Amino acid sequence: MLSQYLVSRLRNFWQPRRSHAIAEASLIGLVAAVSAVILKFGSGTLGVWRIQGSNIFPAWIVLPSVGLGFGLLAGFLVERFAPEAAGSGIPHVKASLANVPVKLSWRVAIVKLLSAIITIASGLTLGRQGPTVQVGAGLAAGMSRFFPTSPDHRRQMIAAGAGAGLAAAFNAPIAGVLFIIEELLQDLSGLTLGTAIIASFIGGVVSQLLGGGSLVYPRSTHLDSSMDLREIPFYLVLGLAAGVLAALFNRGLIQSIKLYDRLHVNLPLRIALAGLICGVIISLLPVEFRNNTGLREFVIIGGVSASRAVIVFVTQFFLTLIAFGSGAPGGLFAPSLILGSCLGYVVGVGEQHLLGMSSPTIYALAGMGGFFSGVSKVPITAIVIVFEMTADFQLVLPLMITSVTSYLIAEKIFPGSLYSKLLALKGIDIEHPTSVEGILSNLTAEKVMQPRVETLDVNMTVEETMQAFSSSHHRGFPVVEEHKLVGIVTQSDLLQIRDRNLAKDTPLREIMTPHPVTVTPHHNLSNVLYILDRNNISRLPVVEGQRLIGIITRADIIRAEADRLNCKSETGPRPEPSYVVYQTRSPSTGRGRILVPVANPETAAILLEMAIAIARDRHYEIECVQIMLAPRYTSPATTPVRTTKSRRLLRQAEALGKKWNIPIHTQIRVAHDVAPAILETIQESHIDLILMGWKGSTSTPGRIFGDIVDTIIRQATCEVVLVKIGNTHLPRFWFPQQISTNPLISFSSTPQVSGRIFPNQSRPRFNHWLVPMAGGPNARAAIRLLPALITLAQEPKIRLTRVFHPNETKPDLTILERAIRQLIRRRQLSSLVVAAPIQAESVSEGIINLVKQENYDVVMLGASREGLLKHAITGNIPEEIATNVNSTVILVRSAIQSS
Known part of the structure; x- marks a missing residue:
């Protein structure tokens, strides 16, 4: 009682309140700032190592090698642990805030942080600001799962995390707030604005204290940034050029992604290819091109000629297209600033030759805001970012003219948000939010x-x-x-x-x-x-x-x-149909077909044994299928896979079928998800029964048996049999040597000298069966399967039981009597079957205690109406039984009737 009271008080304490939202936003800002500093120093340290290596050893060897190796490593981390961490990250955050089911979690944030450090250090011309936005949002999303908050509150915290990440990356807290309002959430409510301000402020301040501020040009450099009216045409020209080139840049990014998609290679190879190409090109350029951050500062302080600025612009333009299209975890903010600074510097040099009024550096800073505005379509944020980084108020007017002009031109040529278009390439439409x-x-x-x-x-x-x-x-x-x-x-x-x-x-x-x-x-x-x-x-x-x-x-x-x-709907990119890469066919002589998904070599043997027993009883054929997963961003039809081990396992299954004269068909499918691939197989192969393994429990919230099994139980029209193998260690594969002709005794009890069924190991026992009954079609389906499955036993004994509450004075035994008659009618089992009810407070308690007292080998459950189907949803009786007994547990769901 005390524990329940404490839990209740704790839940009440953590109910959403404004004070809690402020505290949570403060913590989010702190964590986002720390992650931004780690990203900066981590990528900087590795980047320095790369540059120093290129100075000691031949650059044409070091730079391509580092790009190739780091690209493979970054791609592996993303593909293996968090595919959502690919690319800039801002589109994923925007999709999540639009209630699209895109995963944001601590795992995504950590993978994004590590892979971005490696990517940026590899020399790819991508920035760290975009990744910090996703890292901050991911950390906020992971944190929000600990609090019983509403979906709106969670969205506000994710937006605050994204703003804090941007503020920490640029040391620009106001820009972080404006980016949330202008691009991500587009919400000016009090709670949203308050949490965004707090998180962004703390993110920016903590980042600066820890040394994570973004240096644009030395603060000791004093420039006369006052603007003369005669300069307005030059800023308009700069805005026009920035808008046109930014629109062209955005189109190039889209085409680059499509080009990589047509290569049909996995993510590590794509990033490695981009790293190799960028490394080769950079090795042919002057030394200053090897440091992207230093290159931007070099341009801004006026260390280059106009011709050199043009070369920087052209190379950075195309290198960014190559890098970003590969799906490498990196952002576009830093490349946009470099490109804008080069463009502005060239215009500034022209103005200086004609009027001699302002330094090219002023135009470079204005160009940064203009090009950033044209690419990201956030003119207010662009103005404030450059202003906060320079702390020069007189730059605001040139920034406003350039950024607004660039935005209007870019919107005319390339309308819409770049991030929305990147999501559209993945089949996600957030332009029309659904109420x-x-x-x-x-x-x-x-x-x-x-x-x-x-x-x-x-x-x-x-x-x-x-x-x-x-x-x-x-x-x-x-x-x-x-x-x-x-x-x-x-x-x-x-x-x-x-x-x-x-x-x-x-x-x-x-x-x-x-x-x-x-x-x-x-x-x-x-x-x-x-x-x-x-x-x-x-x-x-x-x-x-x-x-x-x-x-x-x-x-x-x-x-x-x-x-x-709660972002759990099916809106979003739909997985493509599975693709068969390997298939064998046997003569079709059966009256039906059993599907056996082969996933674990250690349990495949016993599942096939059970399938053969059912197939012999019903004159069925067997279809073995193995599902190989393909990354979401590739098509199953074009994903390269290795099938050697899978084919070896399936060939052993075929040999087993030939031995017992059971037609066995095999296939290997490549798919995005296992459950839909199994459902496709059921439909295409006209499956009558599916027999598949089951862990006996699930850790997935909201699931009864697990993601895959839940989907199969709900949607498969055929009969479903789930098997949780008892705690006996199984061999990887086996070949039964002898089967008795006795229909009740399948395997010989005589030990084999060689070629034993289970070499050096004991096989799970199937002698003592317990079958709880509660009526309903699924219980009848379990009884129909029983005569076939007990052929696995050497000395079969069956007990039918029904659990009734102690308050029931006269339990109804009609169901048990019906089941016994059904068994006797199918087989001469009268001497092997007993029926006895038991008293217990609950079904699961009664079954678990009975199994432990009498050591049953197998518990066979029909997911019936009262006893199991109802409680599988509210109390999950099958999982409770399977978790608390060492026996094999078989769960049967009858076929869905259809005409």
Whole structure:
């Protein structure tokens, strides 16, 4: 009780409050500043090592080698640990703030930080400011997961983290706030503005204290930055040139990304290729080109001629296109500033020759803001960034003329945000944000409905109907006849039994409501909600023609809205279909087909053994599939994969099938996700039953069995059998040497001298079976599988049981009697099957205690209505049982009925 009280008080304490938001924003600003300083000094230290190496050894060897090696390392880190860390990072932050399900977390932030340090140090012409924005946002997103906050509050904290990152990178807190308002969140509410100001201020101040300030030109350099009216045309020309070239630069970035995509190589090779090319080009240029930050400062303080500035602009322009298109973790802010400074310096030299009024350095600073404005489409932020870095108020007017002109020209030539267009390349559209009303209008019933529907047959009796209601949490059931919807029965319909004094054997069709209100799978949620309100009902059958394909409830609609608000909707880039890279076919002689996904070589053997047992009993064929994952940014059809080990494993499965005369087909698929690939295989190969391994537990929040298994259980139309292998160490593969002809004894109990089934190891036992029963179609499916699976046993013994509460004085044993009759009718098992109920406070407690007391080898669960299907959602009984027993646990879900 005390622990519950403390937890409750802690939750109440951390409820969202303005004071907590301010404290959280302060902490975010501090962490973002530290990460920005680490990025600066980390990349600087490695960069100095690279430059010193190129001075000692031949530059044409060192620079390309470092670019190649560091590119491979950075690409590996991103691809292996956080693919979201590729590229600038700002588009990902913007997508997350637009409620697109793009991952932002501590893991993404750390990978982004490390990979950006390596990328920038490799010599690629990319900046560290863009990565600091994503690092700050990722750290804020990870921090916000510890607090029970609303989605809006979380978005505000992510935006504050992004602003703090930018403020720390440029030592420009005001610019950090304006960037949030102008580009990312576009929100001026009090909480957003307050947290953004606090986080950006702390980020900028702490970064400066730790030595992370951004140096543009020596503060000791005093320049007369006052502007004469005669200079206005030159600043307009500078803005015009910056706008045109910035638009051309943006178009070049898009084309560069598309070019790399056409190469069909993975991310490490793309970044390594970019590092190699940049290293070769830079090695041919003068020494000052090897340090990007020093090069910008060199241009600004007037250390180059106009011709040298043009060369810097051209080389930096194309090197940035090469680097950014590869997907390397680096930003565009620093390259934009270098390009702008070169362009402004050239215009300033021209003005000095004609009028002799201002230093080219002033024009270089104005050009920085102009080109930055044209690329990022944030003119106010561009003005403030340069102003805060220089602390020269007289620069504001030249900056305003240049930045606004550049923005207007660039917007005319290349309209829209560059970051939005980068997201559009990945299939993410954030230009038209979807409101809740938009969700209801865009989502259809097919996307939200529950495809698994518990139905009652029209020929059932009233007594059977009452039993179904008593063992279910549902308040109504669709009624079907030959898989077609003919009515619906609810708890209110059962009142007719008492009012009309109906007999227990009265058919269900006499009390059901015929011709129920239905919707089609193409109805949008607005129409569904209207029909629910209009008819004052809580659920609607979804039909296609007369065939029942699902059911949709008010809770499903609420869940769809909540998923969208929490960035869990399916909006965003859709994974491409899987691609078959290897396939073998056997003669099709079976009456059905079993699918066995092969993922773990240590469990593949026992899964195939069980599949063969079922296939022999039902005269089925077996389809073995292995899924190989492809990165999101590549197409499964063009991703290079190595299939040697997979083919070796599948060939062993084929040999096993030939030994027992079971047709075994094999295939290897390349896919973005495992679950959709399995569902595609089920559909394409006309699978009747899928048999797959199951860990027995999941650490994924909101999941019952795990991401993959949950998806298969919800969407696979065939019968599903999940197997959690008992805690017996299994061999990598085996070949059974002898099988008894006795239908109840599959494997010989005589030890083999050579070629044993499990060499030097014991195989999991399948002798003592416990089958809890609670009624429902899934329990019946488990009973139908039992005769085939007990052929794995040497001395099979089966106990059917039902858990009932101690308060029940007379437990209902009808279900157990039915199951025994079904088993005896299938096989002569009367001497092997016993039925005995047990008392327990809960289903899981009763089963776990019984397994431990009597040492059952296998627990076979049918995901039934009351006992398992209901609690799999609310209490997850299968996981609790599987976690707390050492036995093998088999969970069966029957096929979804369809016509």
